[in-house]
Amino acid sequence: MLDDAIREFLAARRGEHLARLKEFIRFPSVSAQSDHQGDCLACARWLAERLGGAGLTAEVDESPGRPVVLAAGEQRPDRPTLLVYGHYDVQPPDPLELWDSPPFEPTERDGDLVGRGASDDKGPLLTWLAAAEAYHNVAGEAPVNLKVLVEGEEELGSPTLAAFIQSNAERLRCHHAAISDTAFHADGVPSITYGLRGLMYVEVTLAGPGRDLHSGLYGGVAVNPISALATLLGGLHDENGRVTIPGFYDAVEPITPSEHVAFERLAFDEDALKADLGTDALAGEKRYTPLERLWARPALDVNGIWGGYAGEGPKTVIPAIAGAKLSARLVCSQSSDAVIAGLREYLQAHRPPGTRVDMKVLSAEEPWLVHPGSPALVAARAAMAEAFEADCALIRCGASVPVTSQLQAHLGVDALMMGYGLPDDRVHSPNEKFRIEHLYRGALASASLMARLAEL
Amino acid sequence: MLDDAIREFLAARRGEHLARLKEFIRFPSVSAQSDHQGDCLACARWLAERLGGAGLTAEVDESPGRPVVLAAGEQRPDRPTLLVYGHYDVQPPDPLELWDSPPFEPTERDGDLVGRGASDDKGPLLTWLAAAEAYHNVAGEAPVNLKVLVEGEEELGSPTLAAFIQSNAERLRCHHAAISDTAFHADGVPSITYGLRGLMYVEVTLAGPGRDLHSGLYGGVAVNPISALATLLGGLHDENGRVTIPGFYDAVEPITPSEHVAFERLAFDEDALKADLGTDALAGEKRYTPLERLWARPALDVNGIWGGYAGEGPKTVIPAIAGAKLSARLVCSQSSDAVIAGLREYLQAHRPPGTRVDMKVLSAEEPWLVHPGSPALVAARAAMAEAFEADCALIRCGASVPVTSQLQAHLGVDALMMGYGLPDDRVHSPNEKFRIEHLYRGALASASLMARLAEL
Numbered sequence: 001m002l003d004d005a006i007r008e009f010l011a012a013r014r015g016e017h018l019a020r021l022k023e024f025i026r027f028p029s030v031s032a033q034s035d036h037q038g039d040c041l042a043c044a045r046w047l048a049e050r051l052g053g054a055g056l057t058a059e060v061d062e063s064p065g066r067p068v069v070l071a072a073g074e075q076r077p078d079r080p081t082l083l084v085y086g087h088y089d090v091q092p093p094d095p096l097e098l099w100d101s102p103p104f105e106p107t108e109r110d111g112d113l114v115g116r117g118a119s120d121d122k123g124p125l126l127t128w129l130a131a132a133e134a135y136h137n138v139a140g141e142a143p144v145n146l147k148v149l150v151e152g153e154e155e156l157g158s159p160t161l162a163a164f165i166q167s168n169a170e171r172l173r174c175h176h177a178a179i180s181d182t183a184f185h186a187d188g189v190p191s192i193t194y195g196l197r198g199l200m201y202v203e204v205t206l207a208g209p210g211r212d213l214h215s216g217l218y219g220g221v222a223v224n225p226i227s228a229l230a231t232l233l234g235g236l237h238d239e240n241g242r243v244t245i246p247g248f249y250d251a252v253e254p255i256t257p258s259e260h261v262a263f264e265r266l267a268f269d270e271d272a273l274k275a276d277l278g279t280d281a282l283a284g285e286k287r288y289t290p291l292e293r294l295w296a297r298p299a300l301d302v303n304g305i306w307g308g309y310a311g312e313g314p315k316t317v318i319p320a321i322a323g324a325k326l327s328a329r330l331v332c333s334q335s336s337d338a339v340i341a342g343l344r345e346y347l348q349a350h351r352p353p354g355t356r357v358d359m360k361v362l363s364a365e366e367p368w369l370v371h372p373g374s375p376a377l378v379a380a381r382a383a384m385a386e387a388f389e390a391d392c393a394l395i396r397c398g399a400s401v402p403v404t405s406q407l408q409a410h411l412g413v414d415a416l417m418m419g420y421g422l423p424d425d426r427v428h429s430p431n432e433k434f435r436i437e438h439l440y441r442g443a444l445a446s447a448s449l450m451a452r453l454a455e456l
Numbered sequence: 457m458l459d460d461a462i463r464e465f466l467a468a469r470r471g472e473h474l475a476r477l478k479e480f481i482r483f484p485s486v487s488a489q490s491d492h493q494g495d496c497l498a499c500a501r502w503l504a505e506r507l508g509g510a511g512l513t514a515e516v517d518e519s520p521g522r523p524v525v526l527a528a529g530e531q532r533p534d535r536p537t538l539l540v541y542g543h544y545d546v547q548p549p550d551p552l553e554l555w556d557s558p559p560f561e562p563t564e565r566d567g568d569l570v571g572r573g574a575s576d577d578k579g580p581l582l583t584w585l586a587a588a589e590a591y592h593n594v595a596g597e598a599p600v601n602l603k604v605l606v607e608g609e610e611e612l613g614s615p616t617l618a619a620f621i622q623s624n625a626e627r628l629r630c631h632h633a634a635i636s637d638t639a640f641h642a643d644g645v646p647s648i649t650y651g652l653r654g655l656m657y658v659e660v661t662l663a664g665p666g667r668d669l670h671s672g673l674y675g676g677v678a679v680n681p682i683s684a685l686a687t688l689l690g691g692l693h694d695e696n697g698r699v700t701i702p703g704f705y706d707a708v709e710p711i712t713p714s715e716h717v718a719f720e721r722l723a724f725d726e727d728a729l730k731a732d733l734g735t736d737a738l739a740g741e742k743r744y745t746p747l748e749r750l751w752a753r754p755a756l757d758v759n760g761i762w763g764g765y766a767g768e769g770p771k772t773v774i775p776a777i778a779g780a781k782l783s784a785r786l787v788c789s790q791s792s793d794a795v796i797a798g799l800r801e802y803l804q805a806h807r808p809p810g811t812r813v814d815m816k817v818l819s820a821e822e823p824w825l826v827h828p829g830s831p832a833l834v835a836a837r838a839a840m841a842e843a844f845e846a847d848c849a850l851i852r853c854g855a856s857v858p859v860t861s862q863l864q865a866h867l868g869v870d871a872l873m874m875g876y877g878l879p880d881d882r883v884h885s886p887n888e889k890f891r892i893e894h895l896y897r898g899a900l901a902s903a904s905l906m907a908r909l910a911e912l
Contacts, residue, residue, distance in 0.1 A: 197672060199672070209733045215755075215785065216655070216785060216853075219750075219756075219757045220741070220746075220854065221750055226689070226758040227690065227693065227758050231689075233687075233690070234690035277665045277674070277677075281679065281810030283679040294677055297676055301675045301683070303772060304771070305766070306766040308758065309759055314657040314781065314819045315759060315760070318757055325764070353736065362769055362770040398676065399673050
């Protein structure tokens with residue numbers, strides 16, 4: 001479905017696009033570190049200027065935490081509107097000593113471009129700029145109404161994005177949204193992510209005696225908060241790896257037979273996973289395959305625990321209090337509120353006499369799942385297949401990408417997650433890289449999607 | 457059995473003895489703080505000089521960690537030898553702001569002398585000096601062969617004492633040993649402690665994945681070391697409060713019917729204990745009374761736990777490792793080695809697949825129990841009753857006093873634990889105090905014991 005002229009334009013500009021990505025990577029736009037605040041603003045402005053060069057009207061909104069880049073082409077009522085989301089901020093590059101070349105000096109190596117942000121998310125984001133620019137130059141404008149939203153706080157968990165989308169809902173209104181911030185299932189397997197898990201994250205404290213006690217003088221009569229907390233946490237899974245929170249699985253949508261088959265067909269090497277984890281056994285629900293457990297089943301994890309004495313040597317104390325952080329990864333149609341209520345009920349029902357339990361919610365994100373057979377997603381798959389010359393897989397992911405459910409909640413739109421990265425791109429790690437070929441093919445896919453959406 | 461002349465001598469010297477205790481307390485002999493090393497040595501020397509004044513040959517041995525004071529009177533083969541043990545070191549006085557008077561400026565208040573070390577152990581220790589001095593002045597010498605061992609590291613857990621006793625076994629050889637480092641069961645109830653619990657203290661680490669993992673990307677397949685550790689720790693007690701370590705209770709000597717009755721007769725207010733602990737429920741083995749659980753039953757406590765993220769806010773991590781400190785209070789005839797082996801077996805048997813458990817022993821002390829009907833103990837009870845003019849109770853204590861089992865192991869002698877403190881002496885806390893009357897009556901009891909042992 002790609003116009004030959006667009007294809008030729010993009011093919012002819014490969015060198016320029018690589019040079020532009022290098023320029024983009026040179027901004028150390030680290031959102032977590034306040035001394036890079038100026039770099040973030042400079043990076044946002046640079047990006048807005050490039051979007052302007054592609055025929056879009058672009059601006060930098062400095063009102064949220066880190067500047068947001070907003071851009072839009074001409075909006076015509078007779079064609080669909082596509083919102084492209086991306087982020088220009090990057091993870092801190094630490095530990096620096098593990099990089100083979102400086103993180104903000106992009107370096108070509110074996111067909112890859114190495115640098116912080118190359119794959120997450122600067123390379124993939126620039127494919128959309130390249131596609132828009134190609135249409136602008138070849139045809140005067142893109143076949144869809146284009147809108148672009150690029151945030152600078154994704155690596156912080158997008159703390160202000162939901163509010164921004166809500167208060168700019170009219171400006172961002174669209175029929176489709178595209179996000180390139182995920183990866184292929186495997187090298188040679190272009191993939192679209194159609195489901196993400198949600199998250200509920202809480203902090204639990206369990207208080208026992210009114211003060212720290214001498215374990216010799218009180219051991220055998222005083223309630224021990226660490227033991228009590230351990231019993232509660234240990235009881236959160238049964239012997240089959242299932243979570244015991246009341247009602248936890250009630251709203252979980254079953255894996256359909258066709259999805260089961262689709263998962264089975266995807267290359268997945270359990271032994272390689274074990275080797276990667278340095279373990280000889282996996283955990284989780286016994287009834288499901290590892291991929292099903294990761295993608296389509298909820299999971300509960302304790303993320304931190306503390307209480308009593310953790311210093312050197314012995315201290316014979318029964319502490320007054322112990323605490324833990326725990327989180328659940330949720331799948332549709334679980335709601336974080338219902339799971340939090342169930343956990344609260346479990347803790348109150350099972351806490352031993354003489355203890356008080358307190359729970360604080362630290363984070364809540366809803367699971368996200370879209371229909372893999374929707375016309376837009378079918379179009380996106382076809383665009384990926386056309387550009388990368390391989391069948392496009394449908395995959396899910398166990399993590400959360402908050403923007404997806406925010407777009408669903410506030411704009412009513414299901415994102416198309418067209419991942420141009422590779423699983424070994426070392427995202428968030430030293431020597432992050434992006435395959436240079438994917439910059440070109442990603443631009444082809446992005447351009448193809450625009451053409452295909454216009455035809456729906 | 458107290459000679460009138462001894463009684464009169466001690467009664468006449470009450471003011472001097474109080475002044476001497478004040479002098480003793482003024483030494484900030486804090487063993488835990490190295491800047492008080494000089495104070496410890498000065499204190500030891502001062503004490504040796506006072507022992508010399510009571511007709512004993514005294515010396516300060518500076519070879520162990522903190523100086524040890526050794527003293528002995530004339531040793532005659534035709535009478536029994538009594539070794540008196542005490543310690544001149546004290547706990548740090550912190551938090552200083554909670555003291556109503558400076559900790560090392562002894563202050564009289566409502567019949568008490570307030571100051572760090574007043575009750576633990578300087579006041580009680582001086583009663584033995586007063587008794588020896590009385591005999592020296594009134595009769596030329598005590599009715600028994602006296603030996604004195606005063607250490608300066610008790611508040612550190614007596615780390616070098618066992619080795620010192622072993623290498624000085626001949627010099628310390630004795631028929632009886634007396635220790636005044638415990639308290640009355642209640643005000644008005646002079647008490648002898650005839651049993652102490654032992655201790656085994658270990659650190660357990662549980663390793664899962666080879667590195668910290670993202671809980672979104674791996675939750676549901678990766679073994680979680682915190683959950684695994686929590687399950688292991690939670691499983692260490694059953695629903696009746698019993699410890700599940702294999703063989704844990706095998707060597708526990710049952711509470712005899714007569715001991716059960718004796719415990720029942722002692723004043724013990726369960727509601728007061730709950731109020732003191734700020735709790736509405738006690739823990740422990742349901743089949744036993746609180747006092748039995750504290751004194752005559754073993755107990756297991758988790759003293760510390762750590763793993764994953766304990767900072768502010770959420771972090772979605774599955775950590776590579778988690779750890780805990782745990783300890784068991786042991787009663788006769790449990791051995792710390794057997795319990796440690798049982799715990800190791802339990803952890804290995806119950807650790808989930810994909811985890812590795814490591815255990816490090818940090819401390820091991822054997823339980824101590826002597827026959828409450830032995831002639832020496834009957835004599836000690838009579839001495840206490842005579843001096844304090846009240847029946848002397850037989851009690852046990854849930855904590856450990858390492859020297860007791862060390863004297864048993866290396867000198868083959870059962871200590872007589874004649875406690876002159878009171879339960880509310882605020883030992884180890886701000887405003888520690890010792891009842892001034894107990895300085896006098898303690899000296900009477902100490903002198904009476906010497907006379908009674910000579911008659912056995």
